[in-house]
Amino acid sequence: MADIKTILRELSVILGYILAKYKLTFTEDTIDVKTYLEFIKKYCKNVNECNSEIQKIEELDDFVIHKSIIKNGLTLGNLLYEKLKLEGEIYWLGSNVHSKYPFDIKIGETGISLKEDSYILKNPSFSSYLNALVQPKVPFKTVHVFRYFAPTEFTNWFDYTCEKLFEEFDKCDLNEIIFRYKKRGTFIKKGKSGLIFGREGTSVEIDAKDKLDDVSLNNRIGGYLFEHTISKWIKDNLEKKDDEYDKLKKECSIKAGENLKKFVLKNLNLDADKLLEIFQIYNEPYYYGKSSGKPQIYKVPSNGECKMELVNIEIKVPQSQLNVYFTLKITNDNGSNDIVFRIECRYSHGQLKGVPEAKLYYTDNVNHLKDLYKSII
Numbered sequence: 572m573a574d575i576k577t578i579l580r581e582l583s584v585i586l587g588y589i590l591a592k593y594k595l596t597f598t599e600d601t602i603d604v605k606t607y608l609e610f611i612k613k614y615c616k617n618v619n620e621c622n623s624e625i626q627k628i629e630e631l632d633d634f635v636i637h638k639s640i641i642k643n644g645l646t647l648g649n650l651l652y653e654k655l656k657l658e659g660e661i662y663w664l665g666s667n668v669h670s671k672y673p674f675d676i677k678i679g680e681t682g683i684s685l686k687e688d689s690y691i692l693k694n695p696s697f698s699s700y701l702n703a704l705v706q707p708k709v710p711f712k713t714v715h716v717f718r719y720f721a722p723t724e725f726t727n728w729f730d731y732t733c734e735k736l737f738e739e740f741d742k743c744d745l746n747e748i749i750f751r752y753k754k755r756g757t758f759i760k761k762g763k764s765g766l767i768f769g770r771e772g773t774s775v776e777i778d779a780k781d782k783l784d785d786v787s788l789n790n791r792i793g794g795y796l797f798e799h800t801i802s803k804w805i806k807d808n809l810e811k812k813d814d815e816y817d818k819l820k821k822e823c824s825i826k827a828g829e830n831l832k833k834f835v836l837k838n839l840n841l842d843a844d845k846l847l848e849i850f851q852i853y854n855e856p857y858y859y860g861k862s863s864g865k866p867q868i869y870k871v872p873s874n875g876e877c878k879m880e881l882v883n884i885e886i887k888v889p890q891s892q893l894n895v896y897f898t899l900k901i902t903n904d905n906g907s908n909d910i911v912f913r914i915e916c917r918y919s920h921g922q923l924k925g926v927p928e929a930k931l932y933y934t935d936n937v938n939h940l941k942d943l944y945k946s947i948i
Contacts, residue, residue: 575631576640578624580862581675581685582611583641585661587648588678589614602641604631616660647685647862654868654947655858657681673851682857684871693849697929700914703845704881705838715926716893716916718785720834721826728819729785729923732805735813740766740779750804757799768792768800789925802921810922817891824893827916828886831895835884843879846899849912849931850943852877859944869944877943878902882909892917896934901943908942 573581589610590596597606608628612618618625634641651657659679673693674682698711717725739749743761750759757770765778775792777783789797809816844854852874861867883898893916900909911934919928 573624575627576637578627579634579637579640580644581663582607582615582628583644584648584651584683584685584860584862585615585663585676586610587645587650588652588661589648590645591649591652602634604628604633607634607641614661615663617662621663643862643864643866647860647866647868650866650868650948651683651858651860655681672853672857674857682855684851684857684859685862686859693851694931695849697914697916699845700929701835703842704835704840706840706842707838713926716831716929717823717827717927720828720830721823724819724823724826726784728816728823731816731819732809732923733783733788735809735816736801736804737766737779750800750807752799752803755799757796757803759800759804768796770796770799785923789923794925797924798921802918802924805922821888821891824888824891824916825886828888828893828895832884832886839881841879841881843877844874846879847874847877847901850901850910852943858947866948868947870947871944872903872905876903903943905942905945910943 586607593614595610608625611625631637657678659681662677664674664677664682672682673684673686675685676683696713697716698714701707701714702710717728739759740761743749745761745763748758748760749766752758755770757768760767760769762776765776765781767774767776769775773796775796777788777791783791788801792801805816811817847853852871854874856873856876857871859869859871878901880900881897882900883896885896885898887894887896895914895916896911897914898909898911900907902908913932913934915930915932916927917930918924919930
């Protein structure tokens with residue numbers, strides 16, 4: 572569920588549109604909670620389907636601390652009506668988290684996205700990027716970027732980590748605690764034949780003689796225990812403390828990046844529509860607005876209005892993290908823009924736990940993503 576600020580921002584834009592369309596007047600200085608909701612419930616078609624969000628507003632005594640949010644929302648809503656004059660019923664979609672489109676409001680058949688802190692980038696899985704770049708006959712479902720593109724180097728990194736961890740078995744006495752993470756109540760201790768990974772009520776013993784790969788070890792221990800025992804132990808004992816560990820991790824990242832680049836360039840077959848979805852460009856145009864500061868409204872084009880080509884792939888490994896930079900040239904009626912975005916391949920929830928994530932970030936040093944869109948104001 573969205574926080575109260577997001578709810579008020581979106582509903583205030585709706586209210587601003589209502590006030591302009593029906594030529595009603597009041598300001599953020601005089602409006603009370605009851606009146607605010609009465610207007611919304613009267614003119615917003617589906618608001619009664621959003622009871623939990625509306626309840627958050629009903630629990631407010633007044634709007635004093637949220638006055639600027641409401642003022643900005645009313646201003647943007649008013650401008651949306653003045654500039655677009657959209658016809659049709661007003662729907663609030665902010666609570667519909669399963670929607671394909673990033674719409675927060677829909678007026679008639681036209682969607683409107685309201686985002687304040689970032690441009691409207693989508694963050695798909697790494698397999699989605701690869702499928703869109705090369706369109707394999709059998710689409711990737713999940714891609715472990717290190718195991719898939721640098722299997723030898725990844726095995727070296729994983730095996731060294733296990734070797735250092737299980738060295739503790741030979742150093743300690745039976746039932747001696749090797750590692751404890753107090754915040755989660757988890758621990759690693761020496762068992763009769765191996766290491767015990769556990770917390771209150773549950774534990775798993777891994778024999779010191781077992782030769783497990785990362786999939787087997789993750790499956791045996793389970794995600795929660797792995798993250799709060801092995802991953803935490805790595806952070807406390809190996810990361811930026813053990814030169815060999817850091818070297819093996821970096822070698823794996825470099826090789827994975829090199830092989831990934833070769834793979835994409837060799838098999839390049841762009842699915843432009845899927846790549847455009849990263850920029851939240853779909854098969855129908857819509858509007859994108861920002862209410863904080865100076866109001867902004869942009870028209871987001873449809874994918875049919877855009878052409879795309881891959882200009883460059885660059886691999887960077889600062890310290891030991893794999894970063895992949897893709898440069899895409901997107902051309903539409905606003906001209907051509909080289910859009911650079913960075914994918915950070917990393918274990919976001921604990922080293923060597925499960926499948927590493929691929930986090931997408933827009934690189935806004937020279938070009939502006941909003942240049943893809945047509946500025947309304």
